[in-house]
Amino acid sequence: MEATELRLNNLLIYGNEIVPVMGMENSNNNLIVKIDSDTAIDHRNLKPIALTAEWLKKLGFKEAYRSSSRIRFELSNYCRYDFDLDSNKILQGFLYFGNYIKCNYLHQLQNIYFTLTGEELKIEYELQHAQTTHS
Numbered sequence: 001m002e003a004t005e006l007r008l009n010n011l012l013i014y015g016n017e018i019v020p021v022m023g024m025e026n027s028n029n030n031l032i033v034k035i036d037s038d039t040a041i042d043h044r045n046l047k048p049i050a051l052t053a054e055w056l057k058k059l060g061f062k063e064a065y066r067s068s069s070r071i072r073f074e075l076s077n078y079c080r081y082d083f084d085l086d087s088n089k090i091l092q093g094f095l096y097f098g099n100y101i102k103c104n105y106l107h108q109l110q111n112i113y114f115t116l117t118g119e120e121l122k123i124e125y126e127l128q129h130a131q132t133t134h135s
Helices: 053-058 106-117
Strands: 011-014 017-020 025-027 030-036 039-042 063-068 071-073 080-084 093-096 097-101
Touching: 011 106, 017 030, 053 071, 093 106
Parallel strands: none
Antiparallel strands: 011 017, 025 030, 030 039, 063 071, 071 080, 080 093, 093 097
C-alpha cells in the first residue's frame, strides 16, 4: 500500500484493530498517520482491509445477482461491485458505466466512491479485531 493511496477517513488495520485515518503528516519523507487523538504511526505499519461480501454489506451494498462465475452487489445509487469467481478475476471490481475499476481493498473503494460522488461511504462497523479473510 502506497502512502499516496491514503486519505482522511480511510479504514485500515493496525495490529489486530480497524482504525480510521484521522490525520497525516510528512516527516522526513515518511508519512505519519494519526489513528486516534494520542497515536500517530508510520503508514508502513498499516495494512489494507480486503474487500469481502461482509464488508460490502457493512457499506450498504445488497447482493443483486449470483451465478457460478460472479456475485454482484449494488447500492441504491447504481453503484456496483462484482466479485469474479473465476481465477483470472477480469470482471472484478467497482463497476462504473460498464467499466471495471480495480479495487481489492476497502480504502480503495472509499477513495473511488468519494471521487465519483463527492460523498463518503457510510460504513457500519465497530472498532474491534479485524477480519481480513477473502470472500
